[in-house]
Amino acid sequence: MAKRKREFVEEASHNSKGKTRRVTEVPKQATATYLHLITGSYERTLHGIIATIPSSILSASNVAPTEQHKQDESATPNGEEEKNSTSNGISKKGPEVTNGILEKEVDEVTFADSFLFNAHTSAIRCLALSPIPKPDDAQQKVILATGGTDERINLYHISPSPPVSKKGHVSVPSLSGASISQNPRNRELGSLLHHSSSITALYFPSRSKLLSSAEDNTIAVSRTRDWNVLSTIKAPIPKPVGRPSGDTAAPGEVPAGVNDFAVHPSMKLMLSVGKGERSMRLWNLVTGKKAGVLNFDRDVLQQVGEGKYGTGEGRRILWDASGEEFVVGFERGACVYDIESKPKAKLCPSPLTKIHQMHYVPGMKKNILAVSTEDGRILFYNTSPEAIAEEKHADIEEKYAKLPPIPEANLIVQLGGKTGGLTTRIKDFEILILPQEQGQPTKSIIITAGSDGTVRLWFLLFEELFMNQQKTTIQVGQVLAKYDTGNRITCLKAFVMTHNGDLEEGESEGEFKGLDGDDVESSSATNDSD
Template sequence: MVNPKTTSSTTSILKSAKKARIEEPPKKLTASRIKGSPKPTSKSRSKQPLHEVQPVPVSAKSKGKQKAEVELQSEEKNDTSIPAFPRTFKVIAGSYEKLLYGLEGSTSFSSDSDSGSENKLTFDLKPIFIFPAHVSCIKTVAASPNGGKWLATGSSDEIIKVWDLRRKKEIGGLMHHEGSITSLFFPSRSHLISASEDGTLCLFHARDWAVLRILKGHKARVNSVAVHPSGKVALSVGKDRTLRMWDLMRGKGVASTKLGKEGEVVRWSTDGSLFIVQTGSSIDIYNTAMSLLHTINHPSRIQDITFCAPVGSKEEILLVGAEDKKVSVYTVPSSVDQEPDPLNPPKVIAEMIGHSSRIKAIQTLTIALPPSPTSNRSSTTIMSSVSSDGKIHVYDLFDLSSLVKEKDGSKTVTVVEIQPVAVYDTKGTRLTCLALADGEVTSIPVVARNGKRKRGQSEDEDSSELDEDEGEEDEWAGVQDEETDAEEGEEEEEEEEEAEEA
């Protein structure tokens, strides 16, 4: 399927703010670039340091101090200063009506008088903002992972809006595409990649929102982009019926293959050993050697799809949201299976039900649970879905771990129906896209440079501030020196407002 000259290359790569508050809609659309972002000229792009794209600890030289920034999720889990799982979560959904919905989710253990249980896990969704974010339909939304604070929204108005979720503020608009924004993804807290109908992909640095690279190669609209868990490689599919691979270390395309059909969604598995390409109602599962392992023919047209490894299970599952008004849970080949196995095809083991119209988008997130004297559960994996029926659902995937174990060696599987644990009704809004973001997190307090806790923060509030923020302040210092007196005045006013709020 792929040019032999590119296969070895592919395999080796795989191995190896200050504008409107979110509570209030902006009076007019902000069309300017974010401060500090250079114009995307070919000259400026050629001078961009590509080492900034590497998902490994890098050094920030400002003020002569070295600071390590953790890019990969696997590295973050090994760093005790970074939370493993958030205690709360945020659900952000976009819509055809240009509205952006923000919900905060939390969990608690309580007694159930009906069943007599004293260990019932309950989920609660509370709206925190609802406002018109664009002048046209919102098509995609993404949140920075692992305690990050950024939210990016893409629209048919060809603008990427960037928001600070912690301060609930709009940072600005990125206007580097000449077509509708089709896909947004944060491969790390410090990088954002976008895809557009103009046939290009853009890689941004989230410190100053500079364009590190504009990736060209598709001959038509790009429908979806997915970054490998290592952060070094990305895949994209589009209307030109090709699958393209991008080396993010060098900022260029390294391989492409004709699919013979228009790929609508591409996704990597959580361990990076598999990827899928979805078209209409079919799903093709590939390994990293570009061998087709399985083809799933779903009973209805698919709208969104994602891999997930629920808490308590070593096996991955495939979540498929479609026009049949439910999310189907498929088993997937093991990461050690490098050859097609027609005798062990993917099976549906569960269905997430409750929606009355087609599923438009799905997302998963692992969260920490509050302590309970009668429960040994410390964490769980949740899935959120949005539908054309205007409802946002949250499902608890904890019980799926036992279902995945039972499917091994079984030719017949009883499909289990799972009801949502929390529902929010937007009253008829046509929801289009979804993102899950970390909320309150558990980590060691961040100590300021003078050895004291940051002013106005409790231990819990300190825990949500990561070293990343201090690094951002250092790098922005050089940009602030070049700002005008008027901009410095805006900075002072903003600091005064934040001090009053604290």
């Protein structure tokens, strides 16, 4: 199939169901942080958004929460803020907002659409980004891979730098009134067609490889230099063990497919969980063969909320940064395992609700696991050995003959939820660390998205994660801004744009080079191999 050459930024206008914030131009002398947000949806829409965050609103005096603020927030119904706050949720002594129009021009988070189009013929299920290049690496780009239920993997080049405003630039008109920021360096590469069923997970372990899993019970390893499939790992089809409620498999068949996989930081091992299997599989990535199978004990499934009629299958799996532990997510709970595959802690949201996404907080010495839920919360658990050891010495009785009760992981803080004014599901989220000066507290932006179609930017200081000295869970984080996409979001990816600006008019752009120095553009990204 010939490679498609069309620019996918051409359909940047969209019909937004919500009100869009009035864009205020940030002064040129003011520094800002640029975030590129990418969402996929049930409506087949791939949406790119550039969020501009002025540095002035990220100062500690504006967003750093105090103990008094937390007490006031807990005493106020639904966590609502005072009337003198601005509409984006930041407590500031600035001009008030009347009918959505600022009386005076102030710094605020602004959004601009970078691209918007129907990327697949059916729902988009997963996204993946290649490693973000360093700021001094001007020739590198970010590769975006999207997977849908149409069996396709679409590939794109995304510029890691924000577009610069040129003299005489005229903004592109749109029906919704949203600002549009086109970047000619964003372009489509093509599609991969080596899977025969819905794509379930995508991951770039490095710039040279792309791993993909699907409901055809295969995990494929593709090379980004020419997009050839180097190897295919085939998981066995599970044996039929009854038909659980809600099963959509055809009569006479069993649910099959790889739900998720996780690559060890050493790049030599991989774990996977699949449909219809109450087990996880260990794979040797050097040989591409199975290295072992660990069945989930019935007592473990009961303790993580998998009832008698539950499937008992792992839905998410994730390694920590050091490779010393991994977590398996089930429908309403999760279990943390050590390197020897022994359960060390369990995560059960209270009240019990469905789990959607899990991420380890980056840049932490301790293992802090963030989990998003159906009721609009992000729960932060401390799974480090010392925290689990404290729980083991609690009053725990051995109620099970085979397996003693698994200790609860230490829930330290939560973001969102009814207290934070968010009650809709968080389908996906990202944690981004902002550039900082030496000696300054670590600042982060947490981006959340769900089926309500709203993307929210939350500000969080890492020191807030360890401020809780009480038994009760405290609320952290502040909403910086919201953006309504008008679509039911299924997946989300985001990164901090690293460069100072794209090429000016008249400058030449070098060809994109892969990790091994070969030209990616020289080969078609379309692959029809089985």
